[in-house]
Amino acid sequence: MDLAVNSVDKQAIAGAFGRAAAKYDTVAKLQQQTGEYLMKLASAEDIGQQVLDAGCGTGFFSARWKQQGKQVIALDLASGMLNHARQLQVADHYLQGDIEQLGLADNSVDICFSNLAVQWCNDLPCALREFYRVTRPGGLILFSTLAQGSLNELAAAWAQLDSYRHINHFLPWRTITQACQPYRHKVINRQYYQRYPQLLPLLNSLKGIGATHLHHGRQQGLMTKKRLTALAKAYPQDHGFYPLSYQIVFGVIYCDK
Numbered sequence: 148m149d150l151a152v153n154s155v156d157k158q159a160i161a162g163a164f165g166r167a168a169a170k171y172d173t174v175a176k177l178q179q180q181t182g183e184y185l186m187k188l189a190s191a192e193d194i195g196q197q198v199l200d201a202g203c204g205t206g207f208f209s210a211r212w213k214q215q216g217k218q219v220i221a222l223d224l225a226s227g228m229l230n231h232a233r234q235l236q237v238a239d240h241y242l243q244g245d246i247e248q249l250g251l252a253d254n255s256v257d258i259c260f261s262n263l264a265v266q267w268c269n270d271l272p273c274a275l276r277e278f279y280r281v282t283r284p285g286g287l288i289l290f291s292t293l294a295q296g297s298l299n300e301l302a303a304a305w306a307q308l309d310s311y312r313h314i315n316h317f318l319p320w321r322t323i324t325q326a327c328q329p330y331r332h333k334v335i336n337r338q339y340y341q342r343y344p345q346l347l348p349l350l351n352s353l354k355g356i357g358a359t360h361l362h363h364g365r366q367q368g369l370m371t372k373k374r375l376t377a378l379a380k381a382y383p384q385d386h387g388f389y390p391l392s393y394q395i396v397f398g399v400i401y402c403d404k
């Protein structure tokens with residue numbers, strides 16, 4: 148059985164995302180699409196005023212919640228991201244912290260929103276327990292995460308070049324749904340597909356969102372011109388384009404406690 152547990156270096160993750168903060172919003176197109184979809188999953192429900200944006204990044208969605216008249220707490224592990232969010236004044240409160248150990252009281256928010264952040268956590272059930280703890284009875288938890296099958300084209304291309312693992316381990320759909328089992332919930336699986344005319348912008352898009360940090364350690368070797376050419380040659384093409392697929396799981400958890 149695939150355990151919902153990773154081994155992550157949180158300081159390194161915070162560093163990678165902090166460095167990505169300035170350019171993040173210009174390249175985080177996937178995050179914007181998944182976040183909009185996640186917000187729509189709540190739109191039919193009038194839940195309450197207090198929103199926690201957990202793993203807020205630059206606070207793109209903190210700002211979207213504020214536009215809807217909510218009171219927003221923006222929380223992130225990376226001080227670089229949080230400083231950026233603070234400068235943009237996207238929220239009412241800013242909190243540097245860890246999703247797996249939230250520095251918030253029980254039942255203190257109405258909506259806990261977390262777009263593409265929990266894939267960076269050690270333990271998904273622990274993250275969901277924390278979301279459930281801080282959300283009040285009758286409140287709603289909305290999260291999205293990357294699942295197994297994401298970045299498969301890139302993994303396949305690297306596999307032809309060396310035996311080192313270049314892509315993070317993403318949990319299978321089944322493991323993610325199992326983590327939701329203790330709660331009344333709904334899970335939705337969607338595939339997103341991007342195509343790039345060249346490989347370098349594809350790789351830069353991953354770097355730009357801070358997603359090149361690996362759970363199990365540092366990436367091996369510099370990307371030399373020779374390596375890039377070899378990787379491009381090994382990459383499965385789609386009508387002359389370099390495709391990149393993402394399997395995204397959206398979770399809605401109802402706080403019935």
Ligand SMILES: C[S@@+](CC[C@H](N)C(=O)[O-])C[C@H]1O[C@@H](n2cnc3c(N)ncnc32)[C@H](O)[C@@H]1O
Nearest residue numbers: 164178202203204223224225245246262264267
């Ligand atoms: C891919 S970004 C998504 C940012 C934002 N939610 C969005 O939709 O644009 C993931 C964010 O999660 C943060 N993060 C990763 N692990 C975290 C953790 N354990 N606790 C809090 N934030 C975390 C990262 O620092 C980063 O800002």
